Amino acid sequence: MTTIQDIADKMGVSKSTVSKALNDAPDISDALRKQVLETAVALGYTKLRRYKKPTKKVCIIIEKENMRYQEPHHFAYDILVGFRQMAEPAGFDVEIVPVDIKTQRNQHYDVFMLEHDYIGAFVVGFSLSDPWIQDFKISRTPAVLFDNYIVGNPSTAYVGIDNEEGMELAVSYLAGLGHRKIAYLSSSLGARVLQARHAAFLRSMHQHGLKTSPAAIGCSYYLSECMEKHLPRFLENGITAIICNQDTLASATLTQCQQLGFQIPDDISIIGFDDLPIAACTSPPLTTIRQDRLELGKSGFFALSSLLNHIPISTYLLHAQLIQRESTGKVPS
Amino acid sequence: MTTIQDIADKMGVSKSTVSKALNDAPDISDALRKQVLETAVALGYTKLRRYKKPTKKVCIIIEKENMRYQEPHHFAYDILVGFRQMAEPAGFDVEIVPVDIKTQRNQHYDVFMLEHDYIGAFVVGFSLSDPWIQDFKISRTPAVLFDNYIVGNPSTAYVGIDNEEGMELAVSYLAGLGHRKIAYLSSSLGARVLQARHAAFLRSMHQHGLKTSPAAIGCSYYLSECMEKHLPRFLENGITAIICNQDTLASATLTQCQQLGFQIPDDISIIGFDDLPIAACTSPPLTTIRQDRLELGKSGFFALSSLLNHIPISTYLLHAQLIQRESTGKVPS
Incomplete structure (x- = not known):
């Protein structure tokens, strides 16, 4: 276990200087304090052993x-x-x-x-x-x-x-309703969980014997790009259902589809992800994959x-x- | 919640017959008892509500x-x-x-x-x-x-x-020792966890920029097949390290390599999986991936x-x- 003495030895300063720096004493400069903390961490000292309880x-x-x-x-x-x-x-x-x-x-x-x-x-x-x-x-x-x-x-x-399960629940539910042409819309792939959902979507589609094509998959950080670039392409390709990787994106997709003259769910089915409070408030309310956030x-x-x-x-x-x-x-x- | 009455109604028998069957009464035939249990489960009755505590x-x-x-x-x-x-x-x-x-x-x-x-x-x-x-x-x-x-x-x-992590630890450790030609030996792929380890091996090799080839991968239920079919092929192909999916297989591989005149670890490195008590007792003792079985x-x-x-x-x-x-x-x- 690393001691204050080890830190002092490594830095060539006194034990009391290290102790003061670790204990936020006012007579230690910020620069020295920073150096002490970094040295402490480099030596594996990760818990303050202060005088107080x-x-x-x-x-x-x-x-x-x-x-x-x-x-x-x-x-x-x-x-x-x-x-x-x-x-x-x-x-x-x-x-x-x-x-x-x-x-x-x-x-x-x-x-x-x-x-x-x-x-x-x-x-x-x-x-x-x-x-x-x-x-x-x-x-x-x-x-x-x-x-x-x-x-x-x-x-x-x-x-x-369990994102694998969440995506499987969404795909198998839509497959059970007879959908074959299912699109996937994602607000970027910059987070690990979004990559996992995307991969799970592809895997579930494959397991249900459903084809995926680049034309039916869209990932963009900007909402406008999802609405103006990906969604029109989905609709031109005759997709009948869209799985969105978050509820806010699903809510926007729902509104945009309606503005383009499509009936939800008669023409297009839409599924969100998260079950945020907004999901119950859209018109019609969103089918979604629930994450129990309290739990x-x-x-x-x-x-x-x-x-x-x-x-x-x-x-x-x-x-x-x-x-x-x-x-x-x-x-x- | 399913009641005893529901089961009785479904079967067209009396409530007391159902109750007796669920409570192991001696005057109910085995055939009837089996039927009651199966009907109970089909109706979603999964906990006995007996008279005793x-x-x-x-x-x-x-x-x-x-x-x-x-x-x-x-x-x-x-x-x-x-x-x-x-x-x-x-x-x-x-x-x-x-x-x-x-x-x-x-x-x-x-x-x-x-x-x-x-x-x-x-x-x-x-x-x-x-x-x-x-x-x-x-x-x-x-x-x-x-x-x-x-x-x-x-x-x-x-x-x-975490099998993904276990395989990554094995592959990155061997890669750090300079091994490039690493083989994988598995005692069948009939269990989910063995499939997961196999997939994780391929993924880790890829992430470390190491090539895998069918000649350096062997999966057989029978130990003799691992020793007589896969291991000779590995050795002919000049592999320098073998990851086995269990310690017992690794122990056998170690002995077999020695019998064929190879020094362990000078010619071939071997890694097991599980850290069973046997792993510390082989000669030389096995490097392995530990599963904390008590935990x-x-x-x-x-x-x-x-x-x-x-x-x-x-x-x-x-x-x-x-x-x-x-x-x-x-x-x-």
Whole structure:
């Protein structure tokens, strides 16, 4: 176990200087403090051993540009509630920490955690281009990643829903309604979970003996591109059903189809993903694949608590659930 | 909720006849009893509501032809210990139930569970050809499957280790030692987990820029075929390392290579999978991928307890771990 003396020896400074830097003393410069933290982490020192009583402080790190959580209708709101419902009665302080790419570039994840005295993190809303995704490959402070999977780091775990199952539920339901020409519309493939859903869609179609073609698959970060480029191509190709990788995209697709004169579900069936509050409020209401976000938040805490107790959990997935509403119907004859 | 009256109505018998059949009364014929149980299950009646106090009886169902568990050196021994270590203090009666294909063919899984008053099962050692694997697609009595995954049934969950990670650890370790020609030897692909390891091997090799060829991959149920058909082909093709999908196969491969005049690890590196007690006892001792079987058993109980409490857990995987011993070394120059 790395001691303060080890850090002092490595840096050629006194033990008390290291101690002061780790304990936020006012007479240590920011530059020296930063150097001490980075050296500490490099030597494997990932928990502050302060004079005061040990804290059980964990954080929920949210990618603030990708993920909204402030209001009940936002995707991450219930996830945060679920996590806190489990963590707080168990005696943990939970802090919500929105981060952007700049914060991630400035400081290694382990250094950030050490500096703020967090013993573990639940990480929500990260895409593959987020710098800390690279840090998680070698980090030592327990991190549970919602919808992200890191291979080979025992300090990380992946929590999410079973996307393979979710896509299979959507495809088999549409196949059962007689649909053969099913399109897939995705708001980019920049997140691991979106790549997983896309691959699962292709696999499920194949398993049901249904053909997929590039013309019936569209992925764009911009909503306008989904509506103006992919959707018209789907309609020209005679598709009768569209699976969207999120409810907000499905809601926009539904409206756009209606504006182009198509009846939902008589002409086109539409399925969303997530079961956000908006799904029940569209007209007609959206059939979708439910992610139980409260339970996902609870699972996030369970997985973090497992890692903190040295139980080597790698992956924890919840079942997906098909919610049938009125945006889907039998294939038009 | 299905009642005894519903079953009686469906069968055209009296309520007391149904009640007697469900409660094992001696004056009911076996044929009638079987019919009552099957009708009960068909109507969704999956828990006995007997007069006596409610039991918390669960079982560990073991495929007795595939899986040994009686002795500490058997694969499933620690898994069973781990499960019981968690279940018994929580007030559950745990029964070990070895089954064969005949039992599975004679009775649907749900009927079997109802008949024996088990509220849930941990299912160990099943291969894809086991009849109950089909039952699990539609079963309603909670079942946690060790190393098997059923898509779309919320009454089932999958527990195991992260095979993708395990294979990546093996391949990246060998690649780091300079090996380029790595073979894969597997004792059949009849189990889901063996298929997963095989696919993960191919993926990892590809990710490390290493070529795979059919000549360097061998899968046979019979050990003799692995030794006499696949291994000589590997050696003729100049491979320098072999990843085996189980320790017992790795142990046999090690001995066979030595008998053919190859030094381990100077000429050939060998990696096993599982970290069974045998792995530390071969000469030289085997490098292998560890499955923490005690923790897997505990995870099995956690997942079953989650399903019993209506937490929709789908997948629970533990991290794999590379155990470096002496059967691996630098690529021969």
